[in-house]
Amino acid sequence: AGSGKFFVGGNWKCNGTKESIAKLVSDLNNAKLEDDVDVVVAPPFVYIEQVKSSLTSRIEISAQNSWVSKGGAFTGEISVEQLKDIGCKWVILGHSERRHVIGEDDQFIGKKAAYALSEGLGVIACIGELLEEREAGKTFDVCFQQLKAYADAVPSWDSIVIAYEPVWAIGTGKVATPEQAQEVHAAIRDWLKKNVSSEVASKTRIIYGGSVNGSNCAELAKKEDIDGFLVGGASLKGPEFGTIVNSVT
Ligand code: PEP
Numbered sequence: 001a002g003s004g005k006f007f008v009g010g011n012w013k014c015n016g017t018k019e020s021i022a023k024l025v026s027d028l029n030n031a032k033l034e035d036d037v038d039v040v041v042a043p044p045f046v047y048i049e050q051v052k053s054s055l056t057s058r059i060e061i062s063a064q065n066s067w068v069s070k071g072g073a074f075t076g077e078i079s080v081e082q083l084k085d086i087g088c089k090w091v092i093l094g095h096s097e098r099r100h101v102i103g104e105d106d107q108f109i110g111k112k113a114a115y116a117l118s119e120g121l122g123v124i125a126c127i128g129e130l131l132e133e134r135e136a137g138k139t140f141d142v143c144f145q146q147l148k149a150y151a152d153a154v155p156s157w158d159s160i161v162i163a164y165e166p167v168w169a170i171g172t173g174k175v176a177t178p179e180q181a182q183e184v185h186a187a188i189r190d191w192l193k194k195n196v197s198s199e200v201a202s203k204t205r206i207i208y209g210g211s212v213n214g215s216n217c218a219e220l221a222k223k224e225d226i227d228g229f230l231v232g233g234a235s236l237k238g239p240e241f242g243t244i245v246n247s248v249t
Contacts, residue, residue: 001221004205006248007161007228009062009124010041010235011092011209021047025054027238033058034246038228040090040124041235045078052087062090062124065098068112080119091116092230094126094146096167106146110153113160122159124230125150126209127188131168139166140187147191157200161207162188163230169210171232178220181208185225214240217247 016024021043033039042062043051052061063083071079083091093116094109113123127146129139143164154160164184169176176184185206193201208220209230220226228248235241 001248002205002224002227004203004227005036005038006221007038007040007205007207008241008245009039009090009092009161009163009207009228009230010241011064011095011230011232012041012043012235013064013097013232014044015236016044016047018047018050021050022054024236024238025051028059028241029054029056031238031242031245033242034249037245037248039245042090042092048083048086048088060089061087062092062122063088064092064095066091066093066112066116066121068108069115080116080121083121084119088121090122090124092124092126092163094150096126096128096165096170100130100167106149107153109146110149113150114153114155117154117156117159120159122161123154124161124163124207126163126165126230128165128167128170128210134166134168139184143184143188144191147188148195151196157192157196157204161205161228163207163209164188165209165230171211173211175211175213175216175220176208178223178226181220182223182225185223189225212244214243217244221247 040060040062042064067077067079098104127143129142133142189201205227207228212229212231213234
């Protein structure tokens with residue numbers, strides 16, 4: 001971990017029922033979480049209200065997506081204004097499932113990030129390469145191109161956390177080694193230094209996501225450019241998520 005405050009997000013994706021979420025919230029409320037860590041969970045939209053009214057205020061709430069501009073005639077979408085209205089502080093954008101399953105592109109994601117930031121939401125800005133891109137030696141090219149799309153669109157980096165999530169590691173049980181993750185995190189920081197500013201490079205938290213669990217988090221957290229985690233599967237288990245939050249100590 002670096003010098004910034006450790007940041008751990010739980011991405012619940014399209015999982016859960018009222019009942020399972022009540023149990024997860026209760027486990028999170030009972031977990032002993034280190035003070036010096038920012039902790040955020042991202043429930044499915046339809047359960048945000050339930051979570052907001054029952055979860056400890058120690059943990060902030062994120063959405064998993066938001067519409068690209070002000071709400072209106074956009075059937076099926078959820079606006080940034082609505083997210084703020086129900087108490088969300090963050091939104092996850094550019095997740096690999098939205099890029100590769102839904103088909104969102106770099107420019108659309110950049111615009112979403114800019115709009116969410118302009119309205120005061122924090123953005124967990126995801127990037128990451130596919131397996132074939134890694135195998136073709138294109139990891140840095142892909143990550144830098146995705147980063148550039150954010151950089152070209154956003155007015156400021158103050159409320160952005162970058163999540164490096166190699167697609168081959170998401171939901172596969174195949175975690176990046178601490179060395180593989182550190183190598184890309186350091187390259188991202190260097191890119192920010194050269195293309196944005198030294199200040200943004202040193203202040204922006206770069207978190208890792210991809211099959212993080214209670215057993216592999218401590219080794220990853222030791223790496224100097226890994227400033228936290230974005231956790232999918234293991235965030236559905238309250239006690240294990242607590243272990244990941246506390247992995248920095
Ligand atoms: C994610 O969806 O952001 C993620 C990292 O998932 P998992 O931890 O399940 O690989």
